Amino acid sequence: xxxxxxxxxxxxxxxxxxxxxxxxxxxxxxxxxxxxxxxxxxxxxxxxxxxxxxxxxxxxxxxxxxx
Numbered sequence: 484x485x486x487x488x489x490x491x492x493x494x495x496x497x498x499x500x501x502x503x504x505x506x507x508x509x510x511x512x513x514x515x516x517x518x519x520x521x522x523x524x525x526x527x528x529x530x531x532x533x534x535x536x537x538x539x540x541x542x543x544x545x546x547x548x549x550x
Contacts, residue, residue, distance in 0.1 A: 489524070499534075500527045506543055518545035 491499040506520015520543045529537035 496533055499529060501525060514549045516547045
């Protein structure tokens with residue numbers, strides 16, 4: 484589980500702020516991990532009259548190797 488804060492700068496409109504992320508990292512080997520999760524972004528102070536949507540969801544898959 485994690486949380487992030489993102490600020491998006493938009494020309495000619497108000498800037499957008501968004502939050503929230505969830506997922507898990509699973510050990511695959513000694514120095515490797517597989518990550519699986521989803522990101523749900525809720526844009527704070529979003530005006531639906533200016534944007535198509537004020538939230539977004541997308542899957543997230545990662546594979547990491549550490550030395």
